[in-house]
Amino acid sequence: MLLLRSLMLLPMLLWQAAxxxxxxxxxxxxxxxxxxxxxxxxxxxxxxxxxDAPLAGPVTDRLMKNGDVPxxxxxxxxxxxxxxxxxxxxxxxxxxxxxxxTAAPDAKPLVAVAGAAVDPTHITRALPxxxxxxxxxxxxxAELACVPLNPQVQQVASEPDQPGYYxxxxxxxxxxxxxxxxxxxxxxxxxxxxxxxxxxxxxxxxPLEKDWVVSRARGGWLALNILAHDVPSTSPRSSSKLFHKxxxxxxxxxxxxxxxxRNSSACTSPPTGPPITLPPAPTGTAR
Numbered sequence: 001m002l003l004l005r006s007l008m009l010l011p012m013l014l015w016q017a018a019x020x021x022x023x024x025x026x027x028x029x030x031x032x033x034x035x036x037x038x039x040x041x042x043x044x045x046x047x048x049x050x051x052d053a054p055l056a057g058p059v060t061d062r063l064m065k066n067g068d069v070p071x072x073x074x075x076x077x078x079x080x081x082x083x084x085x086x087x088x089x090x091x092x093x094x095x096x097x098x099x100x101x102t103a104a105p106d107a108k109p110l111v112a113v114a115g116a117a118v119d120p121t122h123i124t125r126a127l128p129x130x131x132x133x134x135x136x137x138x139x140x141x142a143e144l145a146c147v148p149l150n151p152q153v154q155q156v157a158s159e160p161d162q163p164g165y166y167x168x169x170x171x172x173x174x175x176x177x178x179x180x181x182x183x184x185x186x187x188x189x190x191x192x193x194x195x196x197x198x199x200x201x202x203x204x205x206x207p208l209e210k211d212w213v214v215s216r217a218r219g220g221w222l223a224l225n226i227l228a229h230d231v232p233s234t235s236p237r238s239s240s241k242l243f244h245k246x247x248x249x250x251x252x253x254x255x256x257x258x259x260x261x262r263n264s265s266a267c268t269s270p271p272t273g274p275p276i277t278l279p280p281a282p283t284g285t286a287r
Contacts, residue, residue: 163217
């Protein structure tokens, strides 16, 4: 009987002892609390590999300065689990290190990035400012000040345990619009107040992803994310005509240069409207 019970327990013991494979991952950072270096220091990044799942390709690193200027690149040996990438800091600039590989032939690349700055308060312009730079933006801001904001907020259905989600449209110059998305933390109190964060986008024209605001709302933030182009914020990326169409909003046969006032009347203050009241997020059990 004892032998029989032992044989019955054997499959369970083997299952518990079987090793589990963790997905591969990367992490990159700078081993200091503040990622600002003096001009006579060496900038050292540390890269780490997590998980024990095999990779489908080699691990590579790419170090860039001041945005996208290549400094060095090549294979990175993470066989021991970590490696350092160093570069002497000789003048004010910013560095970005990217470590990447693939977990499977058809999978998305695994990418981790980290940045550091060298004497950033002394970074100078790459090119001199245009002669009309200040005049251009003074005129552009004055033109914008004359446009009513006219906020339009449309609530979008969401799951009961998720933050409230809204699409936002704002007035802009020359009949155009700004589009965006807004997420409000789930709360049964319609008068509840939350810290707010504005999320603006990098260069390029592309749709906004819902999780960019919803993930922040889950953390307790009232999150607004705007798209600076006159394109609905959630249009699919495949709609290339939407994201690459020339503007046709002109009121005369001759287009007005950007920053030039169409209306010569001065606006003493931006137009204002009533405050926006958001419906509360759906109630339910939070995850």
